[in-house]
Amino acid sequence: MHAPTADPTLAALFSPTPRGARRARLLAVHQLAAWGIPRTTATAEAVALVTAELAANAAVHGRHPGRCFRLRLRLMEHVVRIEISDARPERPLPTAAPPGPVHPESDRGRGLVLVAAFAERWGCFQADAVVKTVWAEVRR
Template identity: 50%
Template sequence: MQGHPRAQVPVTLGTFTQLYSCTPRGARLARRLVANRMHVWGFAYDSDVSETVTLVVAELAANAVRHGRARGRDIRVRLVLREDVVRVEVADGRADRLPVLRDPSDGEGGRGLLIVVALAERWGVEPREDGTYKTVWAEISLPERLGGMAGKSLPPGS
C-alpha cells in the first residue's frame, strides 16, 4: 500500500525580529543589526549572501521610512533563515500604500524596489487583515543548502 507523498515543510534554522523607529536612523540601524545577525549565523560580513540580505533590508527599510511612515508606528524587520533561503520581511504602518515598481528613467528615486527584485528569488506584499500594517518580503536564495546547520546550535535569540 502506498501512501501519499508528504509536502516538504521548510526547516527554520533561525529567526531575528526587531522593531525600529520609522526614521532614516532606524533604517540605518536595521541594516547594521541585520549584517551582525548574518555574521552570528555564520555568514562572513563580506560574503555575497550577507551583502545581498543587508542591501535588501536597507532598501526595504528605506522604502518603509519614505512611504510607510505612520504616526506612532515603528517598522519591524524580521529575518528567517531556512536551509535554502533567507526571508527578509519589513512591516510598516501604512497598509494603504503598496509598493509600486517604477520605470528607472523616471527621475532620481524609485530604484530601491527594482534592486530588491533583481536580488531576490521571490518578493511580495502581505497586508495585515486589520488594515493597519503591511509586510513587504523578499527571499534570497543561499548558494547551497544549509541542512548541516540544523544540527549546530545557534546562539540564544537566533
C-alpha cells in the same frame, strides 16, 4: 565562523527614520554573522542591500506617527527571508518594481528595482487592517 544559533528568526522594531533604516540593515548583517554567514559573502551583501531598501521604503512611505516598522529576518534552508512591516495600510501594496528606466538625476525609484534584482523573489501581504508587510528572499 560561528555555528548557527538555535533560533533561526530575528525580529526587531525600529523608528521610521533614516537612522532606523540604517540600524535595521546593520542588525541584519550582524545577525547573519551570528548564523555563520560572514559579512563579506554575496548573501550578506545582498541581504544588507535588500534590507536597506525595504527599511528605507518603510521609513519614507510607511511612516505613521507613533508607530515603528518591524524587521523580521528568517534563516531558511536555501534562502534568507527579510520582512519589513509597517502600519501604513492606506499606502498601496507594491506589486512590481516600477517599469522602465529610472531617470539618472532622480533620488527615488530604485528601491524595488534593486530588491527585484538581488532577491530570488519578493512580494507583499496585508496582515490585518493596519499592518502591511513587504518581504524578499535572498539565496544563501
